[in-house]
Amino acid sequence: MARKLDAERIEQARHQSQRTDRREQEKQHIRETIERNRKGERKVTVIMPERKEYAYQEAAKVRVAAYCRVSTAEEAQAGSFEMQVQHFTSEIESNPMYEMVxxxxxxxxxxxxxxxxxxxLEMIEDAKAGKIDLILTKSISRFGRNIVDILTTLRELSDLPSPVAVNFESEGINTSDGKNRLIISILSALAELESQQKSIAIKEGIRYRMQEGLYKFTVRNTIGYYRDYTGRVKIEPAEAEIVHYIYDSFVEGASVQEIADALTKQGIRSPKGMERWNSSTIRSILKNEKYCGDVLYQKTYTKDYLTHKSVKNRDVLPQYHWENDHPAIIKREQWDKVQILLATKQGRGHRQIGEIKKKFTVARVKTGVLRGYFLLDANWTKDEREQFIKIIESVNDLENE
Known part of the structure; x- marks a missing residue:
């Protein structure tokens, strides 16, 4: 028997030889094919498309729209916003090939x-309706800062029967060029990341100002207050009367619903300008520490920087309670009393006073040693007892007539 073969080495060599032969054969075939084509042995006819993929590439007049955005309404960005609008207005109107949409x-x-x-959203709907051929915008970050939204929108525009292209000026990218898709994806992700980093930085700055008592809370829907040109909180006298009316009425025994109904009946508009008041608005005003001059920061917080949805701060983040932060409309003693009324059984009695009137009944003892006396429920609240006394007095008045 001959010496045993090195099977592993032999098979590896055979496989490598076959692969090498096949590669060389393929190369030789390609060279020969190209050579025959050059000699004219084979002929190819190139059929050019009759129309371009994007309408704006062949139209005599391109219907052009522009999109401008800034993230805040502050004066610092007002100039940027106006410059965007003027820039694209001028660019579109000065181009004879463009028709302003x-x-x-x-x-x-x-x-x-x-x-x-x-x-x-209006722009995208108009694009889907076939009113736009080309959209101009300053940059990807102006178009959006959510990678999913950006890519989804661009895909929708490119998949339309008449695809709509988007030109990002700062990046020098046009979506009509398929080679730009990867770049757009990367830049969109960077825009979202930048937004996330900005959100974190802004939150940290806000919390620092809250901690140091420098943060300016909004008074937009806080009835009774406004900020002057220096940013200081001031009392609005006319609205302060409404706040006093609400607190005084509640302390005197009116329920939140009764106060709301009374303000509605008197024609006083709510903090948001509504003709009708509701009990939740009254309760919110009664619980608002700002009316005694204090401020409690970070009652809510934004959980997701993409949705911007605020949620109640239930022992998740620190809160900052500053006393005597601004002028008080309600004296602290009265405000404290209202909080006790809201938190105790008596406070709950206030809220139910409207129902008490409907179900309240009086029974009088007709026989025995207690004849003539009235039955008294030990569970009645102060308001119920006062109401009971009024009923007794009215009965006595009738008997004395």
Whole structure:
């Protein structure tokens, strides 16, 4: 018997030889094919498309829209917003190939979600309706800061029967060029990351100002207060009367619903300008520490920087309670009394006073040693007892007539 073969080495060599032969054969075939083509042995006819993929690439007049956005309505960004609008208006109107559709805008709206961007949504609807060929915008971050929203929108625009291209000026990218898709994806992700980092930095800055008592709380829907041109909190005398009326009425025994109904009947508008008041608004005013001059920061917080949805701070983040932060409308003694009324059984009695009147009944003893006396329920609240006394007095008045 001959010496045993090195099977592993032999098979590896055979496999390598076959692979090498096949590669060389393929190369030789390609060289020969190209050579025959050059000699004219084979002929190819190139059929050019009759129309371009994007309408704006072949139209005599391109219907152009622009999208402008800034994330806040502050004066610092007002100039940037106006410059965007003027820039694209001039660019479109000065180009003889362009036909102005509209400048779509969102001022003071975050780019992390499309839900609240009315201008953006209107533009996309017009694009789907076939009114736009090309959209101009300053940058990917102006178009949006949510990678999912950006890529989804661009895909929707490119999949339309007449695809709509988007030109990002700062990046020098046009979506009509398929080679830019990867770059757009990367830049969109960076825009979202930048937004996240900004959100973190802004939150840290706000919390620092809260901790140091430098944060300026909003008074937009806080009836009775306004900020002057220096940013200081001031009392609005006319609205302060409403606040006093609410607190005084509650201390005197009126329920929150009764106070709401009374204000509605008197024609006083709510903090949001509504004709009708509701009990929750009254309760919110009664519980608001700002009316005694204090402020409690971080009652709520934003859980997700993309949705911007606020949730109640239930022992998740620290809160900062500053006393005597601004002028008080309600004296602290009265405010403290109201909080006790709201928290105790007597406070709950206040809220139910409307129902008490409907179900309240009086029984009088007709026989025995207690004849003529009235039955008294030990569980009645102070309001119920006072109401009971009024009923007794009315009965006595009738008997004396």
């Amino acid at each position: 509209k400048i779509y805008t969102d001022e003071g709206i975050s780019g992390t979600s499309v839900d609240k961007r009315k201008g953006f």
